[in-house]
Each structure stands twice: as C-alpha cells, then as structure tokens.
Amino acid sequence: MSDNVAADQLRLFIERIERLEEEKKGIADDIKDVYNEAKSNGYDVKTMRTIVRLRRMEAHHRAEAEALLETYKAALGLE
Structure with missing residues (x-):
C-alpha cells in the first residue's frame, strides 16, 4: 500500500469517526431532552436512569447485582 x-x-x-461522534452528540442531546420532559412531568430522573441501566443488563447479571446490593445493605444495617 x-x-x-x-x-x-x-x-x-x-x-x-468525526461524523459518528457528531451523531452521538445529537442522540445524547435527544436523550437529555427526554429525561428533562419526564422530570417536568414529575418523574424521578435518577430512578429512570437506574431502570434503563438495569434493563440493559442480562437477567443473571441483574440478579447478581441486586443480591450483592442486598448483602451490602444488610451488612451496613440499611435493611
């Protein structure tokens, strides 16, 4: 060559790559707008972000993460 x-x-x-980065920025702005709209309708955005993250996880990874969270909460007396 x-x-x-x-x-x-x-x-x-x-x-x-530059074109894709621009598209990614545009999509990120659109996602931010949706969260802002949800917030203005009374939804908790932090919780929504958590749900979106959990839904992306495979079921066994989600169950493992939830079990670990429960273990940590119990160890710290948060139950």
Whole structure:
C-alpha cells in the first residue's frame, strides 16, 4: 500500500469517526431532552436512569447485582 493510499484511508476513517461522534452528540442531546420532559412531568430522573441501566443488563447479571446490593445493605444495617 502506498503512503498516499494509506493516508487517504486514514483520513476516511477519521472523517467517519468525526461524523459518528457528531451523531452521538445529537442522540445524547435527544436523550437529555427526554429525561428533562419526564422530570417536568414529575418523574424521578435518577430512578429512570437506574431502570434503563438495569434493563440493559442480562437477567443473571441483574440478579447478581441486586443480591450483592442486598448483602451490602444488610451488612451496613440499611435493611
């Protein structure tokens, strides 16, 4: 591969990444808007974020995390 072809390929990769980063920023702004709308309707955004995170987890990972949380809470007298 010549230096010119490699440089062109690298430039194309960088430009694709830059476009995707812009799209990601736009999507992040849209998500923020949805959370703000939910908050203005009386929903607790922190709890919603937790639910979204939990729903992304596989069931066995979620069960493991919840069991560990319960163990820690019990050890600290938060039950």
